[in-house]
Amino acid sequence: MLRQEAEELRRQIALSKRAEKNKQSKEKEELERKAREAQEQKEQEEAALARWEAKQKGELDGDSKTTQPLVDDLETFSADFASYKAKSKKAIKGSEREAVTLSLLERFGNRLRSVIGSEESNEELCKFSPMDDWMKNRLVSEVPTPARKVLDPTMPHPDRYDLYDPRNPLNVRKRGGDVESMIEKKSRRV
Structure with a gap:
């Protein structure tokens, strides 16, 4: 009896090993098949892309042969070319300039x-x-000339500096400084 149970157990182990091997080989074959299919798909795409590029290149070559020449009227082109060439002379240096x-x-x-x-x-x-x-x-200027406000840099003017500029008289007063003392300092520097 023990022998029969041992034999039965060996058969089951052998069957399970064979089933495991079969399963692994099937998985391996499936992976190889998928890899082959992916490779074939990639090759087909590359071939299609190469055909498309060749077709586009052929169309471009064909288009350049069938299109009109770059210059329609050779006489006007040569006249324009001569006028541009005359304009592009080197700058004269010296007294003649x-x-x-x-x-x-x-x-x-x-x-x-x-x-x-x-x-x-x-x-x-x-x-x-x-x-x-x-x-x-x-x-015509948008703003009439007399209406423009021109600031003299030597004369103090409250609107000369932006609101955020520390030299603006309002900011000087906020800091506790005196506008007149700031102007005097400025005049001493000059």
């Missing part, structure tokens, strides 16, 4: 006068470019 500056200022003044004169004489025939349009308008 002032004369060049005055000539540029005079040219601008003439151009401004001609734009203003053409506006008054004939508004329909406009031979000037849209770049000269701004010259027709009069520049």
Whole structure:
């Protein structure tokens, strides 16, 4: 009887070991299968991305061949290029610099006068470019000149400093100082 129980126990242990091995091998196979599937999915995505990039590159190459040339009118381009090249000459150093500056200022003044004169004489025939349009308008300050408040730095004025500035006379009084003594100290320094 004991032998039968021992045999039965050995069989159960062997069966449980086999079942455990089978379970572990199935789990291992499942993990390997999932890893393979993930790898295949990754390869498929990379291949799709490579195809997409190749397609985009092909479209870009195709677009550049089918688009219009960069310069529509070669004559106007060359004229514009020449005018910009003439403007970009190196700055003149020395005694001629002032004369060049005055000539540029005079040219601008003439151009401004001609734009203003053409506006008054004939508004329909406009031979000037849209770049000269701004010259027709009069520049007006928002605040009239006499209404501006100009502070003389040598004269004491209570509104000169911000409210939080320690030099503000109100703050000096709050600290127990005297405004006149502060002004006298300032005048002694100068």
